[in-house]
Amino acid sequence: MPFVYDDIYEFCKNRRFLIDWLQTKGLLGNFNGLCDHCSEGSLHLVEDKSYSKDGVVWRCTNRKCNKKVSVREGSWFSGSHLLLEQIVKLTYYWVYDLPNDFISRELRIGSDHTVVDWKNFSREVCLSILKLDNEKIGGPGRTVEIDESKFGKRKYHRGKRVDGVWVFGGIERETKKCFFEVVEDRSANTLIPIIKKYILPGTTILSDCWKAYSSIESEGYQHLTVNHSIEFKNKETGACTNTIESTWNAVKKSLPKTGTVKSLYDSYLIEYCIRKKYLQNTDDKFTTFLDLVKRVFPCKKRTPLTEVQLNQPTSLSQETLNGSLDLFD
Ligand SMILES: [Zn+2]
Known part of the structure; x- marks a missing residue:
């Protein structure tokens, strides 16, 4: 079934579902396993509001080590200050060519600049794909x-x-x-x-x-x-x-009607080529583009959590972060 906006909306309603989905898709990394910092403990996904807006972090079980790795580490989300759900929606809107003012309004992003930045970033994915394809x-x-x-x-x-x-x-x-x-x-x-x-x-x-x-x-x-x-x-x-x-x-x-600078022409032309080659003939442009993203930012996948696991607080949270169990509600 091709992805439609209702699917995005469902995933984005609950950040923990969204993170699980992105991890099982290989769009966010899986760092579960031996901690390469101390080689004693192992990394687990735990709730931690103080680490980042994502609300969870990979943390070492060894208390002396306490190494933390962002859920975004090595992924295409890593450089952005936007919320994960904003990025997912923005990507969906970009794939379907919605205008910047609509996107910034819908995502409650203050300025169009942020939208423009992310679109430029999406175009960089297109450039990388073109180089990979060669x-x-x-x-x-x-x-x-x-x-x-x-x-x-x-x-x-x-x-x-x-x-x-x-x-x-x-x-x-x-x-x-x-x-x-x-x-x-x-x-x-x-x-x-x-x-x-x-x-x-x-x-x-x-x-x-x-x-x-x-x-x-x-x-x-x-x-x-x-x-x-x-x-x-x-x-x-x-x-x-x-x-x-x-x-x-x-x-x-x-091409955008205004503000195009000479150096950006190449990237717009590349976007056109990638859209023509990959997105034009598919009824699921969003999933197809995410597959391209994965080629540029490959992450280790994890198996999907069960409904029960998803509805429980992330491991370790109870003993270490008392009071923050309602994070995903
Ligand atoms: Zn460690």
Whole structure:
């Protein structure tokens, strides 16, 4: 069953359920076992309101050691000051493209900046996935359309001239897998290495007649061109580049309307590629994205607790933290 908002709501109602769920999913780590600090005691999950807002911490049973490890240690939640449930909801909203002002309002987060920060962090996951995949597109029998496009060209922006950036990209017709890169210029010296970096030899490459592309055939590709100044489709070869043309429109629409700085373009383009590759064709975008998160922040899983265990206070709490048993109520 695909995850819907009601499921998130259920999990987030009770922080202990949420922590258990995240631990069984491998999104929070399992540090249960011998303490590597003292090598005598073992780490157990205990309630501790004073340690962090999460309300629980992994703590060594050896009183002399008393080593504590955050439930967020090594996970993708570790750097954030937000509550776990806020992060889970924020991720759900991000995956489904809800606007920042809606998210900050719903999560009762004071400013949009926090939302923007977390979205940037989500984009870093996309970047890591792209690096982990390190997958080229195309190959024999496949067709890749390539093109360059100017992004963010506005003559005057708050009194300053904004020239925008050139983006070079390609998309495989058969699968819609794509790549994009912000480039300094559109010379062959810049574009040919990028083509070789992203496109497999033997691919049929379609492009316009830009002179930088003239050496493509000598690099081990088949090359078909269409001259946009005189035709939309090459009459002899049938070549046209409307897949990449329509992709530019979609990519430009997906970028934020304001506040985009040059250095962020790359990460927005990468987000677009990851959404296209992984999230577009699934009816459970949230779970699919969490699976990507797990690849970037792998954590040791634990087996789910039973209903009874979940309804009892976390171990050790009774003897050590008297009075804090109602933490999850
Ligand atoms: Zn210890």
